[in-house]
Amino acid sequence: MSLIEQAAQRLEQLRQAGIELPSPPAETITEAKVEQAQPPEHSDESLPPAKLAAEPVALHSPEMAISRRVELDMDVLSAAGILRPDSPRSKMADEYRVIKRPLIDNAMGKGAARIKDGNLIMITSALPGEGKTFTAANLAMSIAMELNNTVMLVDADVGRSTLLKVMGLPPSRGLLDVLVDESIDLAQVLLRTNVEKLTILPTGTTHPRATELLASDAMVRLLEDMASRYADRIIIFDSPPLLVTTEARILASHMGQVVIVVRAESTAHADVKHALTTIEACPVKLMLLNQGKASIQDGYGYGYGYGYGN
Structure with a gap:
């Protein structure tokens, strides 16, 4: 019996x-x-x-943390100048292919030397208005078109969040909520998109001490978890400008790679040099020239440059 x-x-x-x-x-x-x-x-x-x-x-186990699915409107992306998976080949798409290749190699340990946390890539600028959010969105979308990698796009510009608006999405819980409440798992606030390999982590609920949270020990622990949780995932951070807030510099110290966006014929040379000095500890620093004038024979009014910072 x-x-x-x-x-x-x-x-x-x-x-x-x-x-x-x-x-x-x-x-x-x-x-x-x-x-x-x-x-x-x-x-x-x-x-x-x-x-x-x-x-x-x-019978009922605790609720599993499940990310929410959202639909990106491809027409909205096109209107904002963001690459879309179904768009025909273009000069900008080709330029981002050139831009992403060394970043992916560094992230996956295929560069000249292995880089700690190379899959954490921060997109920043010396000052506001230089196109870092535009660059972060396009770089993430371009990486999402890869066959062997997935990408998470993080809105870490807690003082001036614009990423969701650019992507045509409403406000949502995100990064700040995870930092404030330890009971919230990262997966619960991630937004899975209709672009198969792209997920988005919004800034989250406005908090009066948002900048301090970005520089907190909780953020450091979260970054360590994000860097190690998925071996094939590249994480792009749209971060605050380096010369406006100190939290961007602290965030940069935990990144494997930092890309500084410089607006052509706008950003002062002294500001660029000053921005570079604030991230000397980062192992890989690269610079991207935004809205540089291309030659007339190219048929395009603007182009993008790419190179290593001294």
Whole structure:
């Protein structure tokens, strides 16, 4: 006779003896744990009641952290100048292919030397208005078109968040919520998109000490987890400008790679040099020239340059 049958028989004996038994709470749904065991050598009566009842196990396990799916409107992306997976080949798409290749190699350990946390890539600028959010979105979209890599796009510009607006998405919980509440798992606030290999982590709920949170120990632990959780994932951070806030410099110290966007014929040379000095600890520093004038024979009014910073 199984343990369940023994328990049922013993309960019936107790009821017949007039012993009142408590009923389980109505909202608790349980099932008995079934154990494959040999019948006991002793009779049912020789076993104490506590040994007869099988241990109850809850049918409903804790809710699993599941990311939310959102639909990116391809027409909205095109209007914002963002690459889309179904767009025809273009000069800008080709330029981002050139831009992403060394970043991917460094992230996957295929560069000249292995880079710690090389899959954490920060997109920043010396000052606001140089096109870092535009660059971060396009770089993430270009990497999402790769066959062997996935990409997470993180809105880490907590003081001036514009990424979701650029991508045509409404505000949502995100990075700041995870930093404030340890019970919130990263996966719960990620946005899975209809671009198969692209997920987005929004800034999240506005917080009066958002800049301090970005420089907190909780952020450091989160970055370490993000860097190691998925081996094939490249994480792009749209971060604050380096010369406007100090948290961008702290964030940069935990990145494997930093790309500084420089707006052609706009950013002062001194500002670029100053920005570079603030991230000297980062192992890989690269510069991207935004809105540089291309030659007329190219047929395009603007182009993008790419190179290593001194």
